[in-house]
Amino acid sequence: MNMLAKISNVVGSQASPANAGLVVTNVSKTFSVTAQSRMEPLQALKNVDLFCPQGSLTALIGPSGCGKSTLLRTIADLETPDSGEITICGESIRKILTRGELGIAFQDPGLLPWRTVRENIALPIQVLKRPVGEASAHINTLISLVGLAGFENALPAQLSGGMRQRVAIARALVTRPSLLLLDEPFGALDQILRRTMNLELQRIWMGDVTTAVLVTHGIDEAVFLADQIAVMHGKPGRITTIINVPFERPRPESLFSAPEFHRLCDEVAQHLHH
Amino acid sequence: MNGTSTYAGYGRIILVAAAFLLCWELAGRVPVSGVRVFPPISRIAMDYLVSWDVYLNHVSETIRTAGLGLLIGSVAAAVAALVFCFLPSVERLFQGVNITLFSIPTVAIGPLLVLILGGSWPQIVLAAIMVYFPTMAAILVGLRDIDPRHVDIVRAYGGGSFSVLRFVRLRSAVPGILAGLRVAASLSVLGAILGEFGSGERWGLGTFLLGSLGQSNAERLWGISIAAAAVALAGYGFFALLGKLTASTVQVTMAASRVPEQMSWSAGRGKLSNIAMIAGSVALPFAIWSGGLWILGLSSIVAPGPLDIVSYLFVSPESADNLVRLLSALGQTLPLAALGVVLGLLAAFVLAALSVVSPGMLKIVLPISMVLQSTPLVALTPIILLLLGRDILASMAMAVIVVFFPAFLLLVHGFSLVPRAALETVKVYGGSRLQQLRLISIPHSLDYVFAAAKLVAPRALLGVMVAEWLLTGTGIGNLMDVSRGAFDYGMVWSCAVVSILVSVLAYHLITVTERRFR
């Protein structure tokens, strides 16, 4: 609770609309009882406050089912919060996403099975009614960036789980978003590829300096990538701790074996287990 | 079904068919009984060769009307499905109309259409009516059953419902649309033929059949049956091939029986608006009926409205007599149809269950059933006439046959969806196949039993009525035909209305039973 007060302090002092990044204020969300299921109403988010400064990367970490995906979906305006407010640089999220400045990759890639890799990556551009031809070079860059060169015309069914996730990441980046939301994007990747993708993500993110929120189960991944780590707990879903990560950028791969890195990982783990 | 097993399936069909034809040829050549019932294949072929121009004229007319009906029916279905997809309240309002169109015994409204429309329009409209429901259901399910993750992606880039339609729904619906058309193509042929019965048109397989039933020319009757079946199968095959080319095949029978279920009357909302909706959906078919007649400006003698029918049956001086005639005909028809449903379902269930116990059997039975299911049932009438004559047994057989094949296919599909892990759990504890069936498969496929019942109940009534009209000269099918000849149009319409009401009632009865069961 103490921590929460601190966060809102931070929000209060720094959040002048012009330079503020993503500001989540007092957001609550309850999934009500539907006709079919006999479940109790479930409070997935309760009074969540989160401040992600412009150009920062925030990792969201917490036990399964604590509401991480729900928070991310609420930020993306895919769920309507019961109360509270979400702004980006003082603007509503709705405005941001109709301008195509939001990039999102879901926990489950959700590729259109009848579209090839390339066509799946191009989908956001088509939805935004922009000419696909102009983005062609950018799409090529993204495909090789996620290591799928040669698979441009493959259908999702012909790809492995990890490859599909990488398509979803490329798709999230295709509009050059100013707000990037990634829900466990590396969940299905092996450890080595995961490291590589972590480094790549840092590079992409530093190159375009976007505000990013990354949901992850990997403590080391969170510590390596994030400027701040928000620890969530469930029932009801809320942010219990914010941990700042002081390491300088660009962070080298050798950071993974540094003692201060492990110290911070242990601290995060401590907060996670409470 | 994957590629290789389908080809193996084709191979089996060809082999079985060749053996079958050979036996048939031989049986037909047995001098005593053969010729009357099973003319040798070679004689049927001769009939085609000698009278090819007659066949060609009849067949091409049926293809023309069926094709037009298919076009009109599927365009209407597509428009309706799109509207229902975006405006669920309109769908609820049209529920009564949809269920009516689903359960209409088509043969009953053929004569009405002949009274209202001219030329080959009765056949075309009848074909369109038969096409509408399964196609609409398949498209609607396709448009609706989409992956929510796909919707999320489109919405995350500011896409509205039009973008969702364009990028997700339409493409998702393609396999369903093709599967719907596959079934609809063979139904349109049935519709066209049923329409031709009463139309007095010169050409068409229905006319040809009606004209040949009186002559005891077995080759000709078989020839017509086979030609009708071939036309229907060609339509089915065309869309099946299209589905294969676009790699999108899907089971559609379930969709057809599922949609009215989704439009459940007890769905949420306020009680009052719910009751208003139900009342509206019941009233709408009657409103369309009287409104349609009013627009067409027909005399109430040829085309009576709902009130005229009430008067015909309950008010006018002859009403008592009319009612008695109608009810006694109904009394002949209904028990047969009901028995047909029960026997057909039972046979389908037992056979489907057996095929779980011994899967090998399925490999032969399944392809044959698929072919026979898409054979128009009228194509069977001549064969039933030859085999069973013109008595009650013929009506019975017709009902059972129309019920059996779709029910069997649906149940086999249901059994095949039983999760493997559940079956293996029984096996791990030393359970036999029979125990698997009793503990897992049967309870699991109960949904499909009810779906099958809903699907086949109207068909059984249709089957019996066709047999009555063409063969036995009893019941409501015959009463319609006779009344038409006697210019007793009130009775023709009463028969049609009553048979539709009975079908709709049966549908709801099954739905209610299903709810009780759960």
Ligand SMILES: Nc1ncnc2c1ncn2[C@@H]1O[C@H](COP(=O)(O)OP(=O)(O)OP(=O)(O)O)[C@@H](O)[C@H]1O
């Ligand atoms: N559409 C929904 N309807 C009802 N309940 C939901 C819905 N979506 C999520 N929930 C519930 O909200 C809670 C939080 O779910 P959420 O998916 O946000 O968890 P999560 O933290 O992302 O978990 P994981 O790490 O396993 O992905 C869960 O208890 C879940 O059951």
Ligand SMILES: [Mg+2]
């Ligand atoms: Mg999640």
